[in-house]
Amino acid sequence: MLSRLSNHLGRAAATAASRKAPVSARAFSTSLETLTEEENMFKDIVSKFAQEVVAPKVKEMDDSKIMDPSIIKAMFDNGLMGVEIGSEYGGAEASFMSAVVVIEELAKVDPSVSVCCDVQNTLVNNMFRFYASDDVKQRYLPRLSQECLGSFGLSEAGSGSDAFALKTRAEVNADGDYVINGSKMWITNAGEAEVFLVMANLDPSKGYKGITCFVVEKEWDGVEVGPREDKLGIRASSTCALTFTDVVVPKENVLGEIGKGYKYAIEILNEGRIGIGAQMVGLAQGAFDATMPYLNERKQFGQAIGDFQSMQHQYALAATEIEAARLMVYNAARRKQNGLSFVKEAAMAKYYSSQVAAKVSRSCVEWMGGVGFTRDMPQEKFYRDNIIGSIYEGTSNIQLQTIAKLVQKEY
Numbered sequence: 001m002l003s004r005l006s007n008h009l010g011r012a013a014a015t016a017a018s019r020k021a022p023v024s025a026r027a028f029s030t031s032l033e034t035l036t037e038e039e040n041m042f043k044d045i046v047s048k049f050a051q052e053v054v055a056p057k058v059k060e061m062d063d064s065k066i067m068d069p070s071i072i073k074a075m076f077d078n079g080l081m082g083v084e085i086g087s088e089y090g091g092a093e094a095s096f097m098s099a100v101v102v103i104e105e106l107a108k109v110d111p112s113v114s115v116c117c118d119v120q121n122t123l124v125n126n127m128f129r130f131y132a133s134d135d136v137k138q139r140y141l142p143r144l145s146q147e148c149l150g151s152f153g154l155s156e157a158g159s160g161s162d163a164f165a166l167k168t169r170a171e172v173n174a175d176g177d178y179v180i181n182g183s184k185m186w187i188t189n190a191g192e193a194e195v196f197l198v199m200a201n202l203d204p205s206k207g208y209k210g211i212t213c214f215v216v217e218k219e220w221d222g223v224e225v226g227p228r229e230d231k232l233g234i235r236a237s238s239t240c241a242l243t244f245t246d247v248v249v250p251k252e253n254v255l256g257e258i259g260k261g262y263k264y265a266i267e268i269l270n271e272g273r274i275g276i277g278a279q280m281v282g283l284a285q286g287a288f289d290a291t292m293p294y295l296n297e298r299k300q301f302g303q304a305i306g307d308f309q310s311m312q313h314q315y316a317l318a319a320t321e322i323e324a325a326r327l328m329v330y331n332a333a334r335r336k337q338n339g340l341s342f343v344k345e346a347a348m349a350k351y352y353s354s355q356v357a358a359k360v361s362r363s364c365v366e367w368m369g370g371v372g373f374t375r376d377m378p379q380e381k382f383y384r385d386n387i388i389g390s391i392y393e394g395t396s397n398i399q400l401q402t403i404a405k406l407v408q409k410e411y
Contacts, residue, residue: 054109100278156168351400
């Protein structure tokens with residue numbers, strides 16, 4: 001099965017890479033709900049991958065809090081971990097929208113696997129693509145596209161939503177390299193990652209303008225990865241604390257410019273929120289798809305429960321809200337991809353899709369009745385998994401604050 005998928009996705013990657021025009025110059029569909037040939041290819045193949053490769057292991061991974069290493073390897077083998085990375089670095093050289101579609105399709109089956117792929121593509125890979133020197137790109141992008149997970153290290157115990165109040169420090173040593181001390185919390189993929197993007201303040205006197213991004217290897221002396229958090233949802237996705245004790249970082253491993261880490265973090269999280277929106281849309285759709293057949297099969301009072309008007313109105317509303325959330329996510333993705341402003345749209349998409357995921361996944365548990373309350377059915381996992389959508393990569397309140405500021409500027 002994996003070899004067949006790999007062949008199909010290999011052709012998809014080759015098709016994308018054969019287009020010499022940059023992503024921003026390609027002719028994209030102008031309809032939000034009409035995907036390009038490339039995007040449809042990713043959608044169909046990743047849907048099959050999720051159903052045939054991921055689905056059989058979802059419950060086991062959720063129970064064990066461990067993502068099966070074979071699934072991570074399969075995502076690399078099938079080109080899903082370097083969707084936008086150029087072919088010269090071993091990536092698929094596909095579009096941002098293709099990455100969004102991949103994230104959505106994986107989330108329909110397991111949001112844990114989806115966020116692993118999402119963080120790799122929208123945060124880690126794109127930090128290297130957009131801001132790294134050619135030397136850093138040459139050293140890291142081939143690994144990130146083919147075999148190596150990365151993590152984005154920004155949050156700390158005392159700096160969550162107030163991210164730039166971080167306390168991790170970097171100092172220059174006698175050799176001109178950097179020494180990092182501090183810790184990070186809630187770092188996605190940290191349990192499996194080999195490379196960390198670490199935000200540290202090189203000059204606290206400058207406030208957030210002293211924040212610089214460093215590329216740190218897991219195997220270096222002084223790097224410690226904490227135990228996996230025992231989470232309510234997305235349990236197979238590793239979330240760990242990181243501790244840095246006198247970690248020496250070569251000066252060549254500064255990502256981008258000194259003091260620009262805050263700018264890079266803001267910019268990358270803006271597009272990362274579109275990825276989380278796609279994850280929440282996929283989650284809502286997955287819960288809905290798992291529930292609708294039951295409504296047509298389960299009979300009470302002599303008819304299918306899905307035939308009662310009160311039920312029809314509920315699932316009609318859910319289907320409408322899922323579609324609205326998907327269109328918001330796709331709109332933000334298209335705007336980002338085509339070089340238009342997208343910060344407001346990304347915040348709206350993340351906020352609304354997380355609200356829809358919460359509402360739909362809870363409704364699906366209720367529609368299933370008593371059986372929906374058991375761990376034998378997938379609805380309860382979707383319900384647990386949805387909660388993180390209103391927390392990570394900017395809480396719902398932060399999204400509303402962003403939206404309000406940008407709306408206010410329009411008047």
